[in-house]
Amino acid sequence: MSLERPDTADDAAVERTPDELEALLGDLVVDRDDHLNAPGFVIRPDTVQETLSLLKEQAGYDHLSVVSAQEYENRYESIYHLKKYDDPTQEVSIVVPADKDHPVSESAEPVFRTADWHEREAYDLIGIEYDDHPDLRRILLPETWQGHPLSMDYDQDRPQIATLPEHANPLQEHHKDDESDTMFLNIGPHHPATHGVLHLKTVLDGEQVVDVEPDIGYLHRSEEQMAQSGTYRHQIMPYPDRWDYISAGLLNEWAYARAAEDLADIEVPEYAQVIRTMGAEMCRIAAHMLALATFALDINGDFTATFMYAINDRERVQNLLEDLTGQRLMFNYFRLGGVVWDLPEPREEFFSNTRDFLDQLPESVEEYHNLVTSNEIFQMRTIDTGILPPEVAKNYGATGPVARASGIDYDLRRDDPYGYYDELDWDVVTEEGCDNFSRLLVRMREVEESAKIIEQCVDLLEDWPEDERNIQANVPRTLRPDDDTEIYRAVEGAKGELGIYIRADGTDKPARFKIRSPCFSNLQTLPEMSNGEYIPDVIAALGSLDIVLGEVDR
Amino acid sequence: MSSDQPFITDESRVVTETRDSRMSGQGDRFNSRLREAFGSSPFILTKFDKFLNWCRGSSMFMLQFGIACCSIEMMHTYAVKHDLDRFGSGVPRASPRQADVMIVPGTIVSKFAPRMKRVYDQMPEPKFVVGMGSCTISGGPFQEGYNVIKGAEEVIPIDIHVPGCPPRPEALVYGVVKLQERIANGEAAPVTVKPYELEEFSDLERDELVDKLADQIDDDELVMRYNFADSP
Numbered sequence: 001m002s003l004e005r006p007d008t009a010d011d012a013a014v015e016r017t018p019d020e021l022e023a024l025l026g027d028l029v030v031d032r033d034d035h036l037n038a039p040g041f042v043i044r045p046d047t048v049q050e051t052l053s054l055l056k057e058q059a060g061y062d063h064l065s066v067v068s069a070q071e072y073e074n075r076y077e078s079i080y081h082l083k084k085y086d087d088p089t090q091e092v093s094i095v096v097p098a099d100k101d102h103p104v105s106e107s108a109e110p111v112f113r114t115a116d117w118h119e120r121e122a123y124d125l126i127g128i129e130y131d132d133h134p135d136l137r138r139i140l141l142p143e144t145w146q147g148h149p150l151s152m153d154y155d156q157d158r159p160q161i162a163t164l165p166e167h168a169n170p171l172q173e174h175h176k177d178d179e180s181d182t183m184f185l186n187i188g189p190h191h192p193a194t195h196g197v198l199h200l201k202t203v204l205d206g207e208q209v210v211d212v213e214p215d216i217g218y219l220h221r222s223e224e225q226m227a228q229s230g231t232y233r234h235q236i237m238p239y240p241d242r243w244d245y246i247s248a249g250l251l252n253e254w255a256y257a258r259a260a261e262d263l264a265d266i267e268v269p270e271y272a273q274v275i276r277t278m279g280a281e282m283c284r285i286a287a288h289m290l291a292l293a294t295f296a297l298d299i300n301g302d303f304t305a306t307f308m309y310a311i312n313d314r315e316r317v318q319n320l321l322e323d324l325t326g327q328r329l330m331f332n333y334f335r336l337g338g339v340v341w342d343l344p345e346p347r348e349e350f351f352s353n354t355r356d357f358l359d360q361l362p363e364s365v366e367e368y369h370n371l372v373t374s375n376e377i378f379q380m381r382t383i384d385t386g387i388l389p390p391e392v393a394k395n396y397g398a399t400g401p402v403a404r405a406s407g408i409d410y411d412l413r414r415d416d417p418y419g420y421y422d423e424l425d426w427d428v429v430t431e432e433g434c435d436n437f438s439r440l441l442v443r444m445r446e447v448e449e450s451a452k453i454i455e456q457c458v459d460l461l462e463d464w465p466e467d468e469r470n471i472q473a474n475v476p477r478t479l480r481p482d483d484d485t486e487i488y489r490a491v492e493g494a495k496g497e498l499g500i501y502i503r504a505d506g507t508d509k510p511a512r513f514k515i516r517s518p519c520f521s522n523l524q525t526l527p528e529m530s531n532g533e534y535i536p537d538v539i540a541a542l543g544s545l546d547i548v549l550g551e552v553d554r
Numbered sequence: 555m556s557s558d559q560p561f562i563t564d565e566s567r568v569v570t571e572t573r574d575s576r577m578s579g580q581g582d583r584f585n586s587r588l589r590e591a592f593g594s595s596p597f598i599l600t601k602f603d604k605f606l607n608w609c610r611g612s613s614m615f616m617l618q619f620g621i622a623c624c625s626i627e628m629m630h631t632y633a634v635k636h637d638l639d640r641f642g643s644g645v646p647r648a649s650p651r652q653a654d655v656m657i658v659p660g661t662i663v664s665k666f667a668p669r670m671k672r673v674y675d676q677m678p679e680p681k682f683v684v685g686m687g688s689c690t691i692s693g694g695p696f697q698e699g700y701n702v703i704k705g706a707e708e709v710i711p712i713d714i715h716v717p718g719c720p721p722r723p724e725a726l727v728y729g730v731v732k733l734q735e736r737i738a739n740g741e742a743a744p745v746t747v748k749p750y751e752l753e754e755f756s757d758l759e760r761d762e763l764v765d766k767l768a769d770q771i772d773d774d775e776l777v778m779r780y781n782f783a784d785s786p
Contacts, residue, residue, distance in 0.1 A: 141701060142665045144767055144777075149700040156700040157783040159763055164668035164752060164776040189666065190673050192618050192648045196625070197666055218666040219622055222699030229698065238695065245623035290626070311633035329627060329720055550622055553663075 015090055016059060024059060025051060036262060036487040038081070038091035045098050048106040049132075052080060052094065056111060060084055061092060062394055064112040065490065066516035068501040069122035071151050076103035076128050078119075081488045081501065081516075085394055085408060088416045088497075093488070098128055107133035114397035117524050125150040125224075140217035140553055150225065182210055185535075189218045193298050193539045196549035200526075200538070207534050212527050216552050223554040227513035232260055232479040233336060236513075241330040243515065244551040247286035247318065248494040250279045250325075253334040258418055259489035259500035260336050263481045269470040270420070271461075272338035277420040278457035279324055279333065281450040282317050285361075287494035288401075288443040288450075289314045291546040295440055296372055298543035299381050306371050313364050316357050323350055336479070338472030343461065354458050361451050365444060373441065382436040386529040386541030389434055396528070397521040400496025401446065402545060404430045405438035412492040424456045436537075436544040443546070478508050488516075495519050495546060515554050519547040603740060610654075610680065611738030614730075617653035617677065618646035622660025624687040624720040636723040641731050650676040655733070657726070658712070661689035661696050662703040668778045671752050674710045682737065684729055685712040688719045695719060704785040709750050709778075713743040752776045 018039035022029055028051050031042035043051050055061040061082040069078045076098040083091045098105045107130035108115035119130045120139040127148035130136055138145060142162040147154050187193070187200040194200065197218035203211040223239060230236040240252035254276060261268060268276075293310035300306070318328050323344045325333040333340055344350050372378055388398070390406045403410050411428040413421040429445040431438035483506035490499030496518030505511035522545050530538040592598065616638075620628070631638050638644035647653045650673045662670060674683070683706075688694030690706035697704060706712055713736070716729035756773040758764050771777060 140665075144770060145664075146763065146766070154700070159782060160664060160780045161755075161758075161763060161767060161771070161777050162664045162668055162780070163755075163771055164672060164778070166776070189669050190619060190650075196620055196622070197669075218663065218669070219661065220663050220665065220701050221622075221661050221696045222701050223696075225699055226696060242623055242695070246626055308634050311630060312635070315630070315635045328722060329623065 014060075015087070021055075021059065021092060025054060028054070033093075033095045035093050036485060037489060038083075038093045040079070040093035040095050040486075042095045042097065045096050045105040046131075048080070048094070048096055048108050049111055052082070052108050052111040055082060055092065055094070059092075060086070061090075063088070064108070064114050064118075064397055065488070065497065065499055066501065066514065067108070067115060067118035067122055068488075068512070068514035068516075069126040069128050070503065070512040070514075071126055073152075075100050076105075076126065078105055078122060078128055079486075079501070080108060080115075081499075085403075085410050088410070088412060088490075091488070093486075103128040104131055105129070106131050107136075109133055112397070113395045114521050114524060117520065121520075124148065127151045138217075140220040142217075149222070150228075181205060187538075189215075194542065195294060195547060198523075198542075198547070198549055198552070200542075202535070202538065204535065209530050209533055209535060209538055212530050212538055214523055214526055216523070216549070218553065219549045220553040221550070224513050224515060227256075227515075228510055231508045232264070232481070232510070233475070233477070233508075236260075236510075237334060237336075238330065238332045241332060242550060243517065243554060244287070244493060244495060244498070244519070244548050245329065246290045246494065246548050247314065247321070247329060248283050248548075249329065249331040250276070250283045250321075250333060251287075251491065251493045252498060253331070254280055254419070255489070255491045255493065255498040255500050257334045257336060258491055259487055259502050260479075262489055263485060263487045263502055263504060264336070264475075264479050266337045266473055266475055268338055269473055271464060271469050272471050272473075273420045274457050274460050274464075275324075275339050275343065275471070276334065277424070278454050278461070279321065279331075279339075280419070281453045281457075282321055282324075284450045284494050285447050285454075286314050286317045286321070288447050289317070291443050292368060292372070292440065295543040295546070296378075298539050299378055300375075306368070309364070309367065309371070313361075316360075320350075320354055320357060323353070335472060335475075337475040338470075340471075342469060342471050347462075351458055351462055354454065358451050358455055358458075361447070365448060368444060373437070373444070379437065381536065382440065382540055382544070383433070384435050384437075385533060385537040386436040386439075386544060387434050388525055388529050392528050393525065396525045398496070398525055399518050399521065400493070401439055401442040402496065402522045402525070404428070405442045406434045407432045412490055412497055416490070418491060420457070420460075421453070424453055426452050426456075436540045439544040439546075480504075480506060480508050482506065490516065493518055495548065495551065496522060498551075517551040517554060519545075519549075519551045520554075523547050523552055607740045608738050611734040611736075612642050614643035614654045614682075614734060614737075615652060616643060616646050617650055617656040617673070618648045619656055619673070620659060621662070621666070622689065624659035624689070627720045627723055628657055628659045628686060628726065631723040631726045636727060638727060638730060641727065641734065643730055643734060650674075651678060653677055654680070655682045655684060655730070657684045657686050657730075658690045658706045658710075659686040659720075661694065662706050662709060663699075663701045664703065664780060665701075667703050667709045667750065667780075668752055668776065670706075671709050671750075671778070675752075682733055682743070683710055683712045683714075684726075684733055685715045686726060686729070687721055688717060691715050691717060700782075703750075703780070707749065708785070711743060711749070750778050750780060752778055 029041045033040040063083045065081040078096045080094040124138040183204045185202040189197040189199040199215035201213045240256045241249035289310045293307045296306035325331040393406045426449045481504035486503045488501040490497045499516035501514040502510045503512040529541040693702045693704040696702045714729045714733045755771045755777045
């Protein structure tokens with residue numbers, strides 16, 4: 001079957017048991033603190049770099065998914081969730097406790113570049129300081145914010161002050177000195193090409209970009225706090241829809257559902273898994289269509305043709321999703337243990353509508369290829385611009401279409417199977433170009449793969465015996481996972497690996513709920529892709545990353 | 555447009571007719587049905603203000619302004635199926651200096667509120683604001699968030715609120731048309747009570763927080779101070 005992984009005879013790919021890992025780390029391990037998904041090793045806060053580089057170099061753990069930080073009654077803690085790009089089911093958690101009074105821990109940035117932003121976020125929200133960090137300052141909240149909002153003694157009724165920093169006018173005489181000829185350019189936070197409220201601090205030398213620094217946090221809606229104050233069963237599920245809001249709702253809901261179901265040990269009925277798989281792939285098509293629409297808008301300024309065509313296709317798939325879930329954008333359709341209701345009646349009509357959509361899809365895709373990818377001007381703008389080499393992408397923890405366009409064969413639907421994906425026949429799309437063009441191409445080809453998945457799901461659902469249509473497992477009215485159980489689970493969202501870390505404390509609400517957003521990591525690669533290129537290429541690179549600020553900032 | 559007259563496909567006839575009538579100056583290009591209805595008088599009488607409001611409401615330039623989830627539905631409102639342009643208000647302008655209406659489509663957080671206020675200030679008068687979605691009403695589902703401003707009205711005055719999370723495009727169309735109607739009728743917008751202002755740091759009332767930040771912020775830097783305890 002096409003889902004087989006290509007064979008790798010690499011030493012690093014060898015799976016090691018937790019005990020072997022402990023032996024490898026030797027004295028570095030102070031204690032064991034296993035999570036549900038992975039063995040966890042407690043280390044001293046001054047040996048972070050040593051431990052992580054040992055695991056990266058010798059055991060092949062080359063993917064730092066996320067750094068989740070939290071505060072306990074007696075200590076602070078940062079957890080480094082590591083896995084392998086070659087086999088994401090091999091996971092290990094490195095737990096780094098830090099002192100309650102002076103929470104200082106060594107930075108992992110020299111080993112994994114991606115730790116830069118993750119640790120800044122941990123500093124911003126929790127208050128842990130990282131030694132040896134290149135640039136430790138707030139990332140999501142304004143610089144002038146007082147206190148760390150997810151720490152225990154934070155009082156959210158305190159007044160706060162936010163500034164509106166004015167940047168020097170670049171045209172002013174005195175701004176130019178003899179040494180350099182650079183110019184500072186603000187892009188955003190209100191700008192049509194930033195896909196929301198992103199702010200790019202750009203330094204230009206002539207037409208070329210010397211440095212670009214994304215400034216995020218303009219849509220930091222305290223999503224983690226919201227999830228931590230909701231109960232597992234019903235109150236959290238509406239929020240995932242609003243992380244990646246480009247119609248990718250069901251994909252996000254699945255991330256939470258998967259983590260919580262594994263945490264509470266809930267088995268989802270097969271029928272519900274098929275419905276979930278079908279719905280999720282519809283969402284992926286809708287999300288990729290918008291990526292295509294806005295990318296064409298960024299490159300060609302094409303508000304009239306490609307944008308409208310893609311929106312038209314989105315309307316079609318949104319109609320299907322509305323039939324299925326009852327909402328156009330914020331579906332809230334998954335429940336722990338299944339989905340909220342069965343397919344809409346009359347079922348035949350829903351199936352035939354879905355098939356109609358699938359039938360016309362190849363024609364639309366063909367049209368996009370005519371309009372966009374085979375357009376010479378478009379090709380000149382995108383081919384060989386915004387290069388992201390695979391090693392760099394891995395170092396930054398890039399996932400999803402961004403990683404796959406750099407030739408990294410990483411897709412959690414196949415590599416860490418969930419839902420019904422491993423029973424179906426489809427391919428993981430990769431491209432070797434590493435440029436803006438490849439990233440678009442991957443998305444467009446993924447649309448076709450998603451259509452294949454939906455079609456197989458429809459076939460399955462059509463023939464499903466009527467008395468076996470079980471849409472929800474039996475789930476207790478109030479879920480109280482055991483005290484001090486921790487889990488990190490990820491699914492393949494529209495933009496990449498969307499993971500959830502939950503720590504349960506025996507109550508009906510999570511004690512810590514951490515979202516690993518793919519866009520957050522992907523956006524970090526922007527300087528790598530655009531430094532040295534021209535300004536229009538920065539815009540193209542940003543468009544090809546297909547970020548959504550709701551998910552970057554959370 | 556009336557559709558009982560099909561397109562004339564007989565090429566020769568169209569070309570000659572148009573050309574002939576233009577050459578003789580007898581064409582009825584400028585003779586609309588409306589013109590006929592007025593009869594022979596070339597004048598109409600109306601109040602200047604009324605006429606101006608009617609013009610204003612009939613052609614609105616929107617600010618292309620995306621914040622959060624609602625902006626996706628806003629894009630759908632501009633695009634094919636819903637096509638806001640049918641109502642004379644569907645041209646998104648990228649610069650606030652060219653826009654009449656700002657749709658606020660999403661959650662306002664502490665870091666963004668000063669920017670939004672700045673963008674609003676840059677729009678020329680007369681300007682109007684449509685608040686789209688629950689977040690602009692009260693903070694919506696994020697109302698209890700530590701970083702969330704409890705409604706766009708804490709920062710700028712809003713003329714029309716469109717509820718929903720997110721509102722359907724139809725709802726937004728209804729809201730915008732309602733706004734146009736009100737503008738055409740010359741109805742004034744409600745005034746919000748004491749929103750958060752952008753002010754210079756030195757103008758803030760001195761208290762513990764201001765003293766603490768004094769060495770971080772210049773005196774003439776613009777700041778916005780949030781009193782979260784007093785928020786609704």
